[in-house]
Structures are given as C-alpha cells and as structure tokens.
Amino acid sequence: MPRRLIDRCRPESIREFRASARQRYHDGLALAGAGNRTAAIYLWGYAGEMTLKAAYFSLFGLAEEDLITVPGHIQPAINRGRAAPLSIAWPNQGAGHNVRAWAELLVGVRALAAATAYGPAFAVQVQGCGQSVWQLWRETLRYHKNRAYLYEVRHVREATEWLLVNSDHL
Amino acid sequence: MPRKRRGFEEPPRRTVGHLAERLVDELKSDRQSGQPMIEEEEFPTKKLRVNVIWDEWERVPLEDRTATILRAYEQAEGGDYRDRIALASGLTIPEAHAAGMLPYQVIAAVRQTDPVTAEQCRRALIEEGASILFGEDQPQLRFSTEEDADAARKRLAERLPNSEPVWVVTKEVGTVEDWAQR
Numbered sequence: 001m002p003r004r005l006i007d008r009c010r011p012e013s014i015r016e017f018r019a020s021a022r023q024r025y026h027d028g029l030a031l032a033g034a035g036n037r038t039a040a041i042y043l044w045g046y047a048g049e050m051t052l053k054a055a056y057f058s059l060f061g062l063a064e065e066d067l068i069t070v071p072g073h074i075q076p077a078i079n080r081g082r083a084a085p086l087s088i089a090w091p092n093q094g095a096g097h098n099v100r101a102w103a104e105l106l107v108g109v110r111a112l113a114a115a116t117a118y119g120p121a122f123a124v125q126v127q128g129c130g131q132s133v134w135q136l137w138r139e140t141l142r143y144h145k146n147r148a149y150l151y152e153v154r155h156v157r158e159a160t161e162w163l164l165v166n167s168d169h170l
Numbered sequence: 171m172p173r174k175r176r177g178f179e180e181p182p183r184r185t186v187g188h189l190a191e192r193l194v195d196e197l198k199s200d201r202q203s204g205q206p207m208i209e210e211e212e213f214p215t216k217k218l219r220v221n222v223i224w225d226e227w228e229r230v231p232l233e234d235r236t237a238t239i240l241r242a243y244e245q246a247e248g249g250d251y252r253d254r255i256a257l258a259s260g261l262t263i264p265e266a267h268a269a270g271m272l273p274y275q276v277i278a279a280v281r282q283t284d285p286v287t288a289e290q291c292r293r294a295l296i297e298e299g300a301s302i303l304f305g306e307d308q309p310q311l312r313f314s315t316e317e318d319a320d321a322a323r324k325r326l327a328e329r330l331p332n333s334e335p336v337w338v339v340t341k342e343v344g345t346v347e348d349w350a351q352r
Contacts (some may be wrong), residue, residue, distance in 0.1 A: 082270070085211040085219060089261050089269035100232065104257055111217040111256030120253040124236065127257060128183070131232035 014054045015064040018167065021050040025164055032157070038141060044160040045099060045137030051163045052102040052130065055170035059109060059116065070096065081105040083111075084098040097139040103130020106170065125162065126170065132159035172258045183237035186230055193222065193242035194348050203325055204299040205263075209314065217256040223272070235260025263301035263312055271340045272312035274319035276326065278333075285332040293332045298322055316341070 010016050032040035057068060057079060068074070073102040078095050081088040086108040090101040107123045110116045118126065129149070136152050196206055206224030213219065220239060227235050236258045244252040266272050276298075278291035292309055296302060299322075300309035313319040319339045327334040 085210070085213055086257075087211060087219060087221060087271065088257075089221075089259065089266060089271055091269045104259065108219060108257050111219075112213050114215045117215055117217060117256065118217060120255075123256055124183070124240070127236060128233045131236065135232055 004025070012052040012068045013065045014058050014062055017050040017068070021054070021167075022164060024050070025146040025160055028157070028160075032153055037150070037153045038144075038146060040153055041137055041156045042141045042146050044156045045097075045139070046143070048129065048133045048137075048156075048160045048163050049102060050165050051160075051170070052099065055167065056102065056106045056109065060107070071127055077105060079152065081108070089147050094139055097143055099137065100130045100134035103127050105165055122169070126166075129159040129163050132156065174259055175282050183230075184234045185238045185241045186234055189226055189312070190238045190242045190245070192226075194246045196280050197242060197246035203322060204297075205301075207299070207313075213256070216254055220258045221271075222260045223263055223266045224260065225262050225303050227230075227262050228303060230260070232260070248254065254262070261346075262303055263303050263310065264303050266313055267310070272314055274313045274316055275342065276311045276313075276319050276323050277338050277340055278336050279338045280336055284336055286330055286336060291333065291336060294326055294333070297329065298326055 024043040028040040028043040028047065031037075032042065053068075057066075057073060058064075060067065060073075060077070062073070062103075074096050078090055078101075080086065081101060081104065082090045086105065088104045090098060090102050090109065095101070103126050107118060107127050110118055111123070117123075133156055136148070136156050193206065195227065196208065206222050206226070209221040209223070211219040214350075222235075222239050230238070232234070239258040239260055240252055240255060243255060243258075251315060261269070263272065276305055278288065278295065278296070280286065280288045292307070295309040298311055300311035302309050304310050311319075318340065323337045323339055326337050349350050
C-alpha cells in the first residue's frame with residue numbers, strides 16, 4: 001500500500017521550504033499560462049513567503065534539515081520582529097504569512113550586525129519584494145472568486161522571481 | 171531562435187513628490203506635534219530603522235512609501251545618511267494601530283459642566299495630529315509611548331484654555347483574541 005501524500009511529506013525545514021518554493025513557483029507559472037491568474041498569485045505568495053522564511057532561519061543558524069515549528073521558531077521570530085529595535089508592524093491576523101513583515105525581519109536582523117547587513121540597494125529590493133507580494137496576496141485569497149488583473153500577475157511574479165533568483169544571497 | 175540576454179533591472183521606485191517635499195520640511199523643522207510621526211531607531215551598526223506614521227500614506231502603495239521616505243531623507247540629510255537606513259516603512263495611523271504599535275491614546279472625557287465643548291476638543295485633537303481615518307467624528311490621537319501621550323496631553327491643555335481636566339491618557343491592552351494568539 002503506497003503511503004498517502006500527507007504521510008510522504010517531510011518535516012518542515014529550510015531545505016523543504018526552498019525546494020517547495022521553487023515547485024510552487026513553477027506550478028504558478030503553469031496556472032498563469034492556463035489563464036488561472038488568481039491561482040497563480042496564490043501559489044507565488046507562498047513561494048515568496050517560504051523563500052524569506054528559509055533565508056531568515058538560515059541566518060538564524062538553523063541547519064538545512066532542522067525542524068521548523070510554529071511555537072519553537074515562527075512565533076519567536078514574529079515576536080523578535082515586533083520588539084525594539086526592529087519595531088516591525090506585524091498584525092496578529094495571519095501573522096505567520098505576512099510576507100511584508102518577513103522581508104522586513106530579514107533586512108532588519110541582518111542590519112543588526114555589520115558583517116551580515118545588506119547593501120542599501122539590495123535591502124530596498126528585498127523589502128520591496130515583500131511589499132509587492134503583500135499588496136496583492138493573502139493566504140485568504142483561496143476563499144475568494146475574484147480574478148486578478150494581468151498587471152497584478154506580473155507584479156507578484158516579478159517579485160517572487162527576484163526572491164528565488166537571489167535566494168542564495170538573502 | 172534569437173537568444174536574448176538581459177541583466178536584471180531594478181524596477182524604478184516611484185516617489186510621491188509632494189509627500190517627499192513635506193517630509194523634507196518635517197525632517198528639518200523638528201516639530202513637537204502633529205503628523206507625520208517619524209520614529210528612528212539606531213542599531214549598534216549605526217544602521218537605522220525608520221517608521222513614518224502618517225495618514226497621507228492612505229492611498230500610496232507600500233513600495234512608493236518606502237521610496238518617498240528614502241528620497242526625503244536623502245534631500246534633508248544627504249546620501250550617506252540615506253544609506254544608513256536599513257528599513258524604511260510608511261504606515262497610516264490605523265495601520266500602525268492595527269499592528270499594536272500605538273497602544274496609548276489621548277481622549278477627551280467631556281462632561282456637560284466642563285468649560286469646553288466636545289467640538290472644541292475634537293478640533294484640538296485634530297490640530298495635535300489625531301487621525302480622522304477612523305471616522306471624521308472620532309479623531310484618534312495615538313502614540314507608541316506613555317511619555318509621548320502625556321506630552322500631547324499637556325500641549326492640548328495649553329492649546330485649549332481651561333481644558334486640562336478633560337484630557338485623559340488611556341492604554342489599550344488588546345482583545346482576548348490578541349492575547350490568545352500571542
């Protein structure tokens with residue numbers, strides 16, 4: 001008896017996030033090509049989110065296959081972002097999926113040490129990608145029937161692509 | 171088939187000219203009250219985190235808010251200072267409030283026997299920098315710290331004669347749901 005899909009999933013980790021981010025990106029491309037614009041944006045949002053989370057937890061010192069949990073890692077990261085000196089606007093609603101805040105957390109935490117700080121232009125680009133995705137994507141998109149405009153598809157795709165292309169440098 | 175090579179082009183960041191100019195004026199004037207509220211936090215690396223809380227951002231996309239802030243800093247403080255800014259974010263007061271960043275509020279507790287009217291207090295709150303994005307009839311004057319709220323309370327008492335007993339500083343502790351999700 002083959003194991004079911006859910007049972008075949010590996011524990012959540014940096015490696016899993018990075019690999020699935022690329023898969024969801026390509027899934028999104030296929031959907032966009034078939035005219036399913038909102039579905040494409042829906043998957044790209046997650047691709048951006050996972051890329052940023054993987055980058056943060058890698059910076060944080062987790063190994064590629066270390067287990068990532070909500071109480072052990074996600075929530076402490078959110079709390080760190082909300083607190084001074086980062087003071088990131090991070091509402092409770094959908095906090096774990098807030099791509100804008102995850103991008104700001106990554107840029108902010110890197111800026112805390114001279115050795116890890118991004119250059120000014122790169123920092124603006126990382127923050128900008130998080131902002132671009134966040135303006136058009138929520139995990140709650142799945143509950144809605146609206147069809148995205150073409151320029152919205154392009155906007156989210158370009159931001160997600162940038163994050164994926166630069167994931168080794170994040 | 172043709173083979174095309176393109177370098178990655180950084181997308182142009184739009185700035186909102188009139189807001190950038192107003193922000194430059196704010197950065198140079200160092201006013202004690204009103205919007206925008208500009209909050210800077212310096213890291214040990216000398217990098218800066220800048221939050222500009224301003225209702226004028228309401229219809230401005232997030233990236234454009236960041237670009238506008240960076241441009242204003244460049245004009246007011248120079249390129250080197252701009253490059254120290256690691257994170258620049260623009261938020262409206264309702265957005266900052268929703269994120270739990272402005273828990274202190276100055277309210278007017280007006281009684282019928284007080285020598286000032288609710289309308290006078292409403293106008294004074296707006297002059298002091300209250301947001302009307304929550305509703306024109308319910309301006310909200312909010313702050314991140316108790317010290318800032320208390321300073322605003324004192325300014326309001328000076329701005330509106332005989333109003334000193336009316337102004338009260340409150341602190342929001344959040345909803346039960348907020349606490350449950352923490």
